[in-house]
Amino acid sequence: MNxxxxxAVIKQFGNEFPGIYNRCEDVDGDVxxxxxxxxTILSHGTDMQDxxxxxxxxxxxxLWRKFKQEYRFDPDLEEMILEQDSLMDSKLPTKVLESIPFQSVFVQTSRFAVKGLNAFAGFFATVHKSQNKNRLFFCPVYASGNVCGILGIEFSDLTLGETIKMTFDNYQNMLKDNGVKDEKAAxxxxxxxxxxxxxxxxxxxxxxxxxxxxxxxxxxxxxMFHPAKGKIRDQYKEVKIWNVGKETGAIIRNMKHSTGSRHSVAHTGSHTPKRTHIRKGHYxxxxxxxxxxxxxxxxxxxAPTIINGASEDIPLTITKIGNV
Incomplete structure (x- = not known):
């Protein structure tokens, strides 16, 4: 069993703060x-930010224990997605995030890592609703089991890139307005x-x-899946497990094998021969x-596109362009 x-995270916080989820229910989601x-919080030596x-x-x-949705990515598909161009300047409308299938999901990963920080086991993505604006809040979970909460993205009419920048700017201004000195933020x-x-x-x-x-x-x-009806017991059988990209991952592995085993290059007329390469995927x-x-x-x-590949190298779900 995986x-x-x-x-494990919700049980950890439930044990540390006994009865906290019932109290959240009593005050309609507030803590x-x-x-x-x-x-208990003060015993950890935490400051206001923590x-x-x-x-x-x-x-x-x-919120997650109400939905109990977990997504597990195929490692090769996950790696391919994470290699895509950064979204920091993305022109995608932020509204695309409103398509999240549940109010709270957990994404288990095997490739998600940031240089200088510990490896991650996954992250929660949860829509926190309010009368003013809804906000998508991220909660990464380290492989060690530690949990941290980071900035939430407000749903707006801006592009995704603009919204991310605004999120970080608002965070720094909030710290300043509340007199919190955060050297990391600078x-x-x-x-x-x-x-x-x-x-x-x-x-x-x-x-x-x-x-x-x-x-x-x-x-x-x-x-064994059996969603909770009535009282939530936080058992493994209540969790809905989704396998993401199983077939696509197999195609990627086949593509890596077929293109990696060839030493020939594709010729494009009188121009210099160009090796087979892959154009990154995008949204x-x-x-x-x-x-x-x-x-x-x-x-x-x-999906990524193979450029100048031999016809037998091209998986059915990936479009080939260029001359052979």
Whole structure:
């Protein structure tokens, strides 16, 4: 049985703050700390910034245990997605994130890592709703089991790149307005690490949001899957496990084998021969529906394209262009 990381996390916080999820339910999702809870937080030597993070992480745990959705990426597909161009300057509308299939999901990863930081086991992505604006909050989980809460992205009419920049700017202004001194926030290398972390989580989440995402319920786990009805018991059988990109991953491995085993190059007329290479995948969006009526924003993942490949090297789901 694979370790269910999100289930371990919510149990960890449930043990550290007994009864916290029931109290969240009583106050409609807000976190209601007892004096004993506050003493527990203070015992860790946390400052106000860490207090806010703890509040957001507990909100995330509270929501995830209601849906219990876990997505497990094929390693090769995950690697390919993470190698795509950064989203920090993306022109995609932020509204594409509204296609997240559940209010809270957990994405288990094997490739997600940021230089200078420990490897990650995955992350929560949760929509925290409020009267003013809804916000997508990320909660990475380290391979060691430690959990951290980082910036949330507000749903807006801006592009994704603009929204990410605004998120980081607002964070720094908030610290300043509240008199919190965060040397990390002003550190360029730390800022870059946070940007890379945000980019990698968004890359994987967007694939899950795409209309053409490849996923299937894990066949072995489906034999025992039994969603909670009434009282939530936080058992493994209550978790819905999705395998993401199983067939696509197999195609990628076949493509790597076939192109890697060839030493010949493709000739394009009288020009210098060019080796087979791959154009990176990316996301494409369009609007569906009448121009003057209600329209739906559709997001699709465009698979990488093999350039100058031999015909037998081209997987059926990847389009070949260029001369042979």
């Amino acid at each position: 370790k269910c990381v999100p289930l 209601s700390f007892t004096s004993k809870d506050l003493q 207090y806010w993070s703890t509040v957001e992480v507990i909100k995330t745990c509270h 550190d360029e290398s730390y800022y870059s690490d946070m940007c890379r972390m945000m980019n990698q989580m968004l890359q994987l989440l967007l694939y899950i949001c795409a209309a053409n995402t490849e996923k299937e319920a894990d066949p072995e786990h489906e034999k 494409h969006h369009y609007w569906k529906g009448p121009r003057k009526g209600e329209r739906q924003l559709i997001l699709n993942w465009v």
